[in-house]
Structure formats: C-alpha cells, structure tokens
Amino acid sequence: xxxxxxxxxxxxxxxxxLSLLGAPIAQADTTLRIGNQGEPASLDPHFLxxxxxxxxxxxxxxxxxxxxxxxxxxxxxxxxWTVSDDGLVYTFKIRDHKWSDGQPVTAQDFEYAxxxxxxxxxxxxxxxxxxxxxxxxxxxxxxxxxxxxxxHALDDKxxxxxxxxxxxxxxxxxxxxxxxxxxxxxxxxxxxxWTKKEHIATNGPYKLxxxxxxxxxxxxxxxxxxxxxxxxxxNVIFYPQEDAAALIKRMRAGEIDCIYKFPSGQIDWLRQNxxxxxxxxxxxxxxxxxINTKRAPFTDKRIRQALSMAIDREIIMDKVLKTGELPxxxxxxxxxxxxxxxxxxxxxxxxxxxxxxxxxELMKEAGYGDDKHLKVQLRYNTDxxxxxxxxxxxxxxxxxxxxTELFNSEVKVHYAELKQGNFEVARAGWVADYNDxxxxxxxxxxxxxxxxxxxxxxxxxxxxxxxxxxESDLKKRAQIMGKAEAIAMxxxxxxxxxxxxxxxxxxxxxxxxxxxxxDTHRTRWLSIEN
Amino acid sequence: xxxYFIRRVLxxxxxxxxxITIAFFMMRIAPGGPWDKERSLxxxxxANIMKAYDMDKPLVEQYFIYLGKILVGDFGPxxxxxxxxxxxxxxxxxPASLQIGGMAIFLAVIFGTLFGAMAALxxxxxxxxxxxxxxxxxxxxxxxxxxxVLTLIFGVYLSWLPVAGWGDGSFQYKVLPVLALALxxxxxIARLTRGSMIEVLHSNYIRTARAKGLRERLVLLRHALKGAxxxxxxxxxxxxxxxxxxxxxxxxxxxxxxIGRYFIQGALNRDYPLVMGTVIFYGVLIIVLNLxxxxxxxxxxxxxxxxx
Numbered sequence: 123x124x125x126x127x128x129x130x131x132x133x134x135x136x137x138x139x140l141s142l143l144g145a146p147i148a149q150a151d152t153t154l155r156i157g158n159q160g161e162p163a164s165l166d167p168h169f170l171x172x173x174x175x176x177x178x179x180x181x182x183x184x185x186x187x188x189x190x191x192x193x194x195x196x197x198x199x200x201x202x203w204t205v206s207d208d209g210l211v212y213t214f215k216i217r218d219h220k221w222s223d224g225q226p227v228t229a230q231d232f233e234y235a236x237x238x239x240x241x242x243x244x245x246x247x248x249x250x251x252x253x254x255x256x257x258x259x260x261x262x263x264x265x266x267x268x269x270x271x272x273x274h275a276l277d278d279k280x281x282x283x284x285x286x287x288x289x290x291x292x293x294x295x296x297x298x299x300x301x302x303x304x305x306x307x308x309x310x311x312x313x314x315x316w317t318k319k320e321h322i323a324t325n326g327p328y329k330l331x332x333x334x335x336x337x338x339x340x341x342x343x344x345x346x347x348x349x350x351x352x353x354x355x356x357n358v359i360f361y362p363q364e365d366a367a368a369l370i371k372r373m374r375a376g377e378i379d380c381i382y383k384f385p386s387g388q389i390d391w392l393r394q395n396x397x398x399x400x401x402x403x404x405x406x407x408x409x410x411x412x413i414n415t416k417r418a419p420f421t422d423k424r425i426r427q428a429l430s431m432a433i434d435r436e437i438i439m440d441k442v443l444k445t446g447e448l449p450x451x452x453x454x455x456x457x458x459x460x461x462x463x464x465x466x467x468x469x470x471x472x473x474x475x476x477x478x479x480x481x482x483e484l485m486k487e488a489g490y491g492d493d494k495h496l497k498v499q500l501r502y503n504t505d506x507x508x509x510x511x512x513x514x515x516x517x518x519x520x521x522x523x524x525x526t527e528l529f530n531s532e533v534k535v536h537y538a539e540l541k542q543g544n545f546e547v548a549r550a551g552w553v554a555d556y557n558d559x560x561x562x563x564x565x566x567x568x569x570x571x572x573x574x575x576x577x578x579x580x581x582x583x584x585x586x587x588x589x590x591x592x593e594s595d596l597k598k599r600a601q602i603m604g605k606a607e608a609i610a611m612x613x614x615x616x617x618x619x620x621x622x623x624x625x626x627x628x629x630x631x632x633x634x635x636x637x638x639x640x641d642t643h644r645t646r647w648l649s650i651e652n
Numbered sequence: 653x654x655x656y657f658i659r660r661v662l663x664x665x666x667x668x669x670x671x672i673t674i675a676f677f678m679m680r681i682a683p684g685g686p687w688d689k690e691r692s693l694x695x696x697x698x699a700n701i702m703k704a705y706d707m708d709k710p711l712v713e714q715y716f717i718y719l720g721k722i723l724v725g726d727f728g729p730x731x732x733x734x735x736x737x738x739x740x741x742x743x744x745x746x747p748a749s750l751q752i753g754g755m756a757i758f759l760a761v762i763f764g765t766l767f768g769a770m771a772a773l774x775x776x777x778x779x780x781x782x783x784x785x786x787x788x789x790x791x792x793x794x795x796x797x798x799x800x801v802l803t804l805i806f807g808v809y810l811s812w813l814p815v816a817g818w819g820d821g822s823f824q825y826k827v828l829p830v831l832a833l834a835l836x837x838x839x840x841i842a843r844l845t846r847g848s849m850i851e852v853l854h855s856n857y858i859r860t861a862r863a864k865g866l867r868e869r870l871v872l873l874r875h876a877l878k879g880a881x882x883x884x885x886x887x888x889x890x891x892x893x894x895x896x897x898x899x900x901x902x903x904x905x906x907x908x909x910x911i912g913r914y915f916i917q918g919a920l921n922r923d924y925p926l927v928m929g930t931v932i933f934y935g936v937l938i939i940v941l942n943l944x945x946x947x948x949x950x951x952x953x954x955x956x957x958x959x960x
Contacts, residue, residue, distance in 0.1 A: 161733070161917075163732055163733055163734050163735075164734040164735045165735060169735075171689075242700045243700075245697075245700045245701040245703070245704035245705075246697075246700075247687070247693055247697060249697060249700075250694050250696075250697055262696065262697070262700070263696045334744075334818065335733065335741060335909060336745065336903070336907070336908070336909045336910070336913055337817070337818045337908070337909035338907075361907060362907075363904075363907050365904050365905055368803070368815070368816055368904075368907070371800070371803055371804065371807065371815050371816075372815045372817075375807050375808050375811065377814060377815055377816070377817065532920065533684075533688075533690065533920075534683075534684030534685070534920070534922055535683045535684040537688045537689055537690060537692055538683055538684040538685060539683075540692070550690075571694055572693065572694060572695060572698075573691070573692055573694075575692075
C-alpha cells in the first residue's frame with residue numbers, strides 16, 4: 123500500500139469518524155408539547171374568547187405590546203409610544219418587522235384590524251374590550267362609521283389611538299388578542315379562509331404548520347420574527363386534550379412537556395410524585411358568589427352581609443381546595459396593577475366566632491332567627507370543585523339558621539339563568555383580561571348589564587367609577603376606585619370566596635418558566651434542555 | 653332486489669325529515685344558548701352575532717332556511733369552531749373514526765364469533781365458563797375505565813405504545829383505541845354467538861345434516877355458524893354505525909381527530925349546526941347500514957327473501 127493511498131484511507135476514516143461524531147453535535151429541532159385543554163374555536167384573533175386560544179394566538183401574533191416572561195406588558199409590534207398630556211391620545215411607532223410571508227407589518231394593518239373587530243357584521247364576541255377607544259362602541263352598534271373610530275394610521279409606521287377617556291391600562295390591554303393585528307392583504311384576499319395554513323401570515327415568533335381539529339395545532343419558528351435570533355424552541359404542538367387525567371398520563375410517559383390547569387383533586391398525588399413539575403402561582407382572578415339584589419329578601423343588605431360573613435374561607439382553602447388559593451375579602455385581587463391594597467370587607471380580621479355572632483345579629487335584625495329560617499337556593503355549574511365548595515358553604519350557612527338548597531346545572535344553563543336574573547345566590551368567577559382594577563370593578567356597575575349578574579345598582583358606586591374613568595392621575599384614580607370598591611364590599615352584592623391561582627405542570631427540562639400573574643407564558647421566552 | 657333497494661331508500665327520506673325536524677326543535681327547546689358562557693356577552697354583541705347567523709329570525713323561518721340549505725348540501729358554519737364549516741369538520745373527522753371503528757368492528761366480528769362458537773361447542777366446560785366470564789367482564793367494564801387502564805399499562809408503565817394522540821396516523825397510535833373500542837364489542841358478540849349457536853345446534857336441520865353423514869366441520873361451518881350469525885348480523889348494523897361514527901369517550905381519552913366528540917361538544921356548546929350535521933350523518937349511516945344488514949339477512953337465511 124502506497125503512502126498516498128494509506129493517508130487517503132486514514133483521511134477517509136477520520137472524516138467518517140468526525141462526521142459520525144458530528145452527527146449528535148448537530149442540534150435536532152426542539153419541540154415544546156403543550157397540553158392545552160381545549161380546541162381553539164379559531165386562529166383568527168377576532169374570534170377568540172379563551173386562554174387556551176390565547177396561548178396559540180400569542181405565539182402566532184404580536185400586538186402593539188406583548189408580555190415579558192412574568193406577564194408584564196412590554197413593547198411588541200410597537201417599539202415605542204407617546205401619550206398626550208390628557209392621557210387620551212397614544213401615538214405608537216411600529217417596529218420595523220414583517221409578516222411571515224415577507225410583507226412589512228404596517229400601521230394600516232392595526233387600523234384595519236381594530237376596525238374589523240368592531241364592525242357589527244364581524245360579530246366578534248370580545249369586541250367590547252375595545253370600547254375604550256373613541257367611537258368603538260358606536261361602531262360596534264352601527265352608530266358610527268369605520269373611519270370614525272379613534273384609530274388612525276398616520277403613515278406606514280405611525281399609529282394613533284384616541285380614547286374616549288384616560289385608560290392607564292391601555293398598554294396592558296393591548297397585549298390582549300383583541301388588539302392583535304391581522305394581515306390586511308391576506309384577509310382581504312381570502313376572506314374567512316385567511317387562517318388556513320396555506321394562506322395565513324403571522325407577525326409573532328411562530329407560524330402555522332398544521333391544524334388537525336381535536337388532535338393538535340402545530341406551529342414552527344417564524345424566521346422573519348423581529349427577534350427570531352432569541353427564540354430557542356423550534357416547534358410548538360398544542361394538544362387540545364380536555365381530559366386532565368389523560369394529560370397527566372401523557373406527561374408521565376414523556377409525550378407532553380407542560381399542562382395548563384391540572385385538576386385540584388390531583389394535588390396530593392402531584393405534590394408527592396411530581397413536586398418539581400407542579401407550579402402554583404397567584405392568578406388575576408376572583409371566584410365569587412353574586413347575590414340577586416333585586417329579589418326579596420336579598421334586597422336587604424343585612425342578609426347579604428350575613429351570608430358573606432358566615433363563610434369560613436380559610437376552611438374552604440385548606441380542606442376543600444388545598445391548592446394554595448387565597449381567601450378573598452374583596453373583588454379585586456391583591457397585586458393588581460394601578461391599584462393600592464384592595465378595599466377589603468371591614469370584618470376581614472374579625473375572628474370566625476365573632477363573625478358568626480355578628481351574622482346572626484344581622485339576620486335577626488332582618489327578621490330571621492331560630493323560629494324563622496331563611497331559605498336560599500345556591501346555584502352552581504357542573505364542576506367537582508364548585509360542588510364541594512357549595513356543600514361546604516351550605517354547612518356554614520346552617521350555623522346562622524340558613525337552609526340552603528343546592529342547584530346544579532350545566533354551564534350554558536347556569537349562565538343563561540344568571541343573565542336573566544333567575545337565581546338567588548350563584549357561583550361565578552372572573553379572570554382579568556388586563557391587569558387593572560377597573561377590569562374587576564366594572565362588573566358591578568349598573569350599566570354592565572349581563573355581567574352584573576346580581577343587578578347591583580348603587581348610584582354612588584357608579585358615580586365614583588365614572589369619576590375614575592375621567593381621572594388620568596394614577597394615584598388619584600386608584601383612590602377613587604378604592605372608595606368605590608369599599609362601597610361595594612359594604613353593600614355585599616357579591617360574596618368573594620377566593621382569589622384564583624394558576625395550576626400548571628411544567629417539565630423540569632423547560633427553562634425560563636416564571637410565575638406570571640396572568641398565567642401567560644409565551645414560548646419565545648422558554649427553552650428546552652434535554 | 654333493485655326495486656326493493658330503491659323503495660327502501662325512498663322510504664328513508666321521510667324518516668330522515670322527521671329526525672331532522674325533531675332534532676332541530678328539540679335543540680332549540682333546550683335551555684341555554686350558543687353564547688351563554690362564563691363570560692356573558694353584552695347584549696349588543698350578542699345581537700350582532702345572532703344577526704350574523706340568522707338567529708334573529710323567527711324559529712320556523714330558521715327551520716325552513718336550514719332545510720333549504722341542507723338540500724343543496726350546505727350544513728352551515730359551526731358556531732363554536734368558527735374557522736370550519738360543519739361539512740369540513742365531519743369530513744375531516746370521519747376518516748379517523750372510520751379507521752378506528754372499522755378496525756374495532758373487524759376484530760370484534762372475528763374474535764367475538766370465534767370465542768362464541770368455541771364456548772357453544774364446549775358448552776358448560778371450563779373453556780365455556782372462561783369465555784363467558786371474560787365476556788361478562790368485557791361488557792360490564794365501561795370504556796372510560798378500560799381505556800385509562802390500557803394506557804396506564806401499555807403507555808405509562810411498559811412504554812410500548814403512545815398513551816394518546818394521532819401522530820402521523822401510524823399504526824401504533826391506533827392500537828390502544830382500537831382495543832379499547834373492540835373489547836366490549838368482542839364480549840357482546842361472543843355472548844350473542846354462543847347463545848344462538850347453542851340454539852342452532854339443537855335445531856332440526858343440523859340434526860338432519862348430521863344424520864345425512866355430513867362431516868362435523870362442514871355441519872358447523874356451513875350450517876350452524878351461518879344460522880348462528882343471524883342475530884350477530886342484526887346487532888352489527890347499529891353497532892357498526894355507533895362505532896364508526898366515533899366513541900366520544902375513546903376519542904377524548906386518546907385524542908383522536910374523529911367525529912365522535914362533535915356529538916357531545918356540539919350539544920354542550922349548543923352548536924346547533926354541528927349537532928344537526930352529526931344527527932343527519934348518523935341517521936344516514938344507520939339507514940344505510942340497516943339496509944346492508946337486511947340484504948345480508950336475505951343471503952344468510954333462506955326463509956327471509958327480499959321480494960321485488
């Protein structure tokens with residue numbers, strides 16, 4: 123064998139060895155697999171209404187502002203903005219970036235999107251979130267033309283939004299999917315088919331690859347995303363599995379990396395077997411019982427107060443739920459932005475025994491006692507936890523001489539009855555769309571129609587809320603809303619039970635997951651370490 | 653035969669119309685509407701949506717609008733899944749349901765008749781008791797218990813098969829759902845076959861066949877089994893329709909992109925067009941399968957003849 127041929131063979135062998143060694147070095151695509159607990163109704167941001175849809179839409183699209191790893195609003199499609207002195211006019215500078223088909227994202231796309239969602243014929247469920255924009259409600263109810271809307275593209279990169287009142291929550295609200303842009307050039311070309319995978323263009327960190335209803339939605343990294351260099355996960359698959367027990371099994375088998383909303387009933391097992399994966403964090407939501415203030419005898423404030431006082435929230439947290447929820451004594455959860463400490467009920471610190479005594483006195487004053495029991499129907503929608511809480515509450519009310527009839531119905535029937543005022547006391551919950559006390563307190567305004575289930579109507583409360591809408595000084599605004607909340611807590615049109623927590627299971631190989639008060643964890647901030 | 657076929661098809665039209673009418677009005681009588689949910693919609697938004705879906709019109713007018721649309725094959729948009737029409741959803745989901753259901757029914761027929769015949773031939777033996785015990789267990793254990801147990805054993809503990817999902821539609825993803833769907837059917841068919849086989853084995857024509865000196869294998873296969881299949885065949889019509897239109901439990905647990913879930917999702921969401929679409933689909937399938945069963949009956953039983 124000649125030297126030449128021998129070196130040739132050695133060289134070939136070395137090349138082969140290096141290439142074999144090199145094979146594992148070349149990074150395989152990373153894929154995040156999410157147990158999403160619901161099939162998206164749509165991928166069109168204007169037709170969404172749930173957090174499981176927000177998770178997908180937020181990976182595909184990016185609003186003027188977006189969420190950081192902790193869920194706080196940061197610049198998104200807009201790189202900066204200015205606010206007029208009266209807090210009514212916001213001028214956004216659109217970041218230089220592109221749709222996934224290569225077309226530039228312009229201010230016109232935002233103008234088009236906001237007009238579109240508010241057009242009555244679009245029939246968007248969540249359009250009312252943008253009523254804060256000048257002529258938003260008027261456009262949605264057919265009383266104004268699209269060009270009257272307070273959203274104008276001043277040029278390709280400048281968008282001006284005019285509000286009907288100062289709204290310091292606007293920046294946080296713009297992270298919501300109702301304010302996402304849609305690609306005007308695609309929507310106009312394909313109409314309702316624009317979200318099909320062969321047409322859709324997105325401006326977020328990911329783009330659509332596949333959507334197989336009831337099986338999965340797969341998205342892949344959008345190389346044209348403005349910050350693509352820092353997006354570490356290549357693909358995300360969202361599984362719409364509703365059966366949480368099946369999801370947990372899939373996670374144990376290594377088929378899924380993260381599950382949103384595990385069932386509370388599993389908490390003991392999870393704490394024992396998957397402690398590192400179990401993530402529980404405060405969540406911007408309140409679980410409460412509205413009381414029908416228009417139905418006798420619940421028109422009597424004393425009865426409403428007594429019913430609220432008699433509920434031992436700590437027992438519900440410790441013995442029924444056991445997942446770290448916090449007992450609620452206000453409508454607004456603590457930690458809400460643009461607010462102070464919530465205005466709690468005045469008896470928050472009173473020992474339970476004293477509360478029962480006081481509640482009995484109130485009932486007596488209202489004409490109820492041992493000889494005359496108050497009968498209450500407590501409605502709840504089908505869910506194991508709602509049932510367990512209702513049973514516990516019924517037992518607690520017994521102590522003040524209240525006989526409770528529990529009434530269960532499926533969710534549609536439950537809310538249809540609430541909307542029509544066909545209830546006495548009922549279960550409800552509210553999770554904020556944006557981080558601001560107004561998003562909780564507006565529920566109790568007399569003008570909130572179908573969302574003010576108990577038909578609470580106090581002109582003083584309404585007046586203070588109106589005042590708060592016109593106040594641009596954040597400190598003063600917080601004080602005014604605090605006064606309003608104090609009035610509502612004294613009137614007790616609702617019984618706050620607990621503040622929600624987010625309950626997720628996250629594989630230890632996922633890095634970058636942080637507690638977020640709105641439970642929003644955008645994939646662009648995460649990475650996977652095997 | 654052809655006339656009989658045409659007559660049956662024509663006769664099914666009023667049946668279908670009655671089904672559609674009852675389903676349409678019953679859905680609307682049910683309390684709660686498509687947009688009643690945890691977050692109630694402001695009245696003006698609900699009004700916009702009602703208008704967009706013609707739901708602001710009188711109910712009878714809506715009914716005739718719907719009938720007019722289905723006559724031209726338009727089953728309408730889904731209220732819940734707004735990016736899809738009902739036809740998109742049903743046509744997209746049916747292949748998966750058909751595959752899973754078809755395989756399950758195939759397994760059920762093969763193993764059910766085999767076990768049933770075996771038990772009948774060894775009546776009151778240990779084999780008979782074992783098959784019947786297994787059959788009773790198979791019938792008694794519901795799908796929602798069977799499926800998680802299968803996933804726990806074969807998916808979580810042994811890691812032989814995926815716990816759930818459809819993947820690329822490959823075989824391994826179908827094994828557990830097919831098994832979970834087939835096991836109760838195997839059990840039921842085995843019990844049915846055993847019962848009718850025992851009855852047939854005591855009948856005169858079998859005695860005659862044996863008396864004529866026909867070989868036992870031929871007696872069993874050509875005469876006894878053929879006769880014993882009659883109740884199985886009549887059971888197979890509705891059972892096949894039920895299985896291949898998808899099992900909501902199986903599809904939910906295994907995350908299968910079939911149409912089974914649309915029955916329940918549609919009803920729970922008050923997604924009227926989706927419910928109507930699935931009802932019509934199911935109705936047509938039942939009618940077609942019953943027709944096939946009647947034809948098979950004619951072939952299997954000389955006493956039953958399909959007259960023109």
